[in-house]
Amino acid sequence: MSKNFAEFPELRLRRLRQNATVRNMLAAPLPGPEKFVWPVFVVEGSGVKQPLAAMPGQFRYSIDTLVEAVGEVHAMGIKSLMIFGVVGPECKTPSGDYGWSPDGVVQRAVGTLKAAWPDLVIFTDVCLCEYTSHGHCGVLDGSGKVVNDHSLELLAKIALSHAAAGADAVAPSAMMDGQIAAIRQALESAGHQDTLLLSYSTKFASGMYGPFREAANSAPSSGDRKAYQADWRNLRSAMLESLLDESEGADMLMVKPSLFYLDIICRLKESTLLPVAAYNVSGEYSMLIATADRGWGDLKTLVRESIGAMSRAGTDIFISYWSNQYDKLLKE
Numbered sequence: 001m002s003k004n005f006a007e008f009p010e011l012r013l014r015r016l017r018q019n020a021t022v023r024n025m026l027a028a029p030l031p032g033p034e035k036f037v038w039p040v041f042v043v044e045g046s047g048v049k050q051p052l053a054a055m056p057g058q059f060r061y062s063i064d065t066l067v068e069a070v071g072e073v074h075a076m077g078i079k080s081l082m083i084f085g086v087v088g089p090e091c092k093t094p095s096g097d098y099g100w101s102p103d104g105v106v107q108r109a110v111g112t113l114k115a116a117w118p119d120l121v122i123f124t125d126v127c128l129c130e131y132t133s134h135g136h137c138g139v140l141d142g143s144g145k146v147v148n149d150h151s152l153e154l155l156a157k158i159a160l161s162h163a164a165a166g167a168d169a170v171a172p173s174a175m176m177d178g179q180i181a182a183i184r185q186a187l188e189s190a191g192h193q194d195t196l197l198l199s200y201s202t203k204f205a206s207g208m209y210g211p212f213r214e215a216a217n218s219a220p221s222s223g224d225r226k227a228y229q230a231d232w233r234n235l236r237s238a239m240l241e242s243l244l245d246e247s248e249g250a251d252m253l254m255v256k257p258s259l260f261y262l263d264i265i266c267r268l269k270e271s272t273l274l275p276v277a278a279y280n281v282s283g284e285y286s287m288l289i290a291t292a293d294r295g296w297g298d299l300k301t302l303v304r305e306s307i308g309a310m311s312r313a314g315t316d317i318f319i320s321y322w323s324n325q326y327d328k329l330l331k332e
């Protein structure tokens with residue numbers, strides 16, 4: 001009579017975890033630096049490197065200091081950035097006109113960075129909230145409601161000005177209906193056929209954006225963004241947002257935030273053949289730093305575990321503030 005060895009005591013799963021060499025042999029690798037996009041905040045001036053209190057390790061850079069900082073991440077093998085413009089109240093208007101100014105801070109940053117580092121792939125955030133006096137992601141009507149269709153024209157103008165400045169990829173984040181089709185069409189008619197279009201396709205109205213709003217100076221002065229960003233309580237609508245953007249001509253989709261939405265990343269990956277980016281947002285970054293600062297966890301362990309989770313869920317591209325600390329926290 002044959003004995004079944006596929007059970008305890010002959011079957012012992014701990015055998016495959018008995019030392020680091022065996023464990024490492026069986027482990028899925030963490031994503032390499034080529035999978036990371038570093039989000040950066042750029043301001044006017046020169047010699048500026050303002051630390052962000054709520055995001056230790058991140059700064060507001062003027063263009064010259066950003067070039068230096070990019071040199072450091074470039075040396076780690078990270079060759080992609082997502083640029084956010086941060087401007088003072090003097091540049092803000094109800095319709096956010098500064099956003100498409102050809103010599104705006106984002107447009108000049110793109111030109112300077114591409115000249116310094118030709119192999120960089122530069123994504124630009126395309127939204128109105130950085131440039132509107134009211135801080136909403138579209139223009140408002142008399143009653144304070146965000147007007148969808150007129151906002152599309154303005155978002156397309158911003159995207160075109162970024163493409164003209166040399167951005168490799170534009171990334172609309174306003175969550176207006178039809179924004180991907182409007183921007184794709186504008187890029188095509190202006191001859192920017194090669195400009196990548198990364199949609200912030202499933203972007204939730206989340207409590208995890210607090211530190212970013214301080215960094216980008218972009219909190220809405222009244223109300224919130226729940227009438228345009230996705231409701232985390234509504235799974236079907238959140239999925240439809242991404243699938244519609246695929247049909248409108250996006251090259252890549254995104255889930256934002258990432259760590260509370262690993263299920264959405266996983267479902268989206270199964271529902272599309274397009275690459276899926278995950279935005280590892282400011283609140284996720286600051287949360288882990290705060291935990292480590294209080295002595296409640298080890299930062300390197302926390303960061304690696306969280307990036308591993310995003311990777312396992314199916315993330316292709318990691319838009320993450322950990323990028324500029326890749327060698328210290330994520331390198332094998």
Ligand SMILES: [Zn+2]
Pocket residue numbers: 127128129130136137173174
């Ligand atoms: Zn916005």
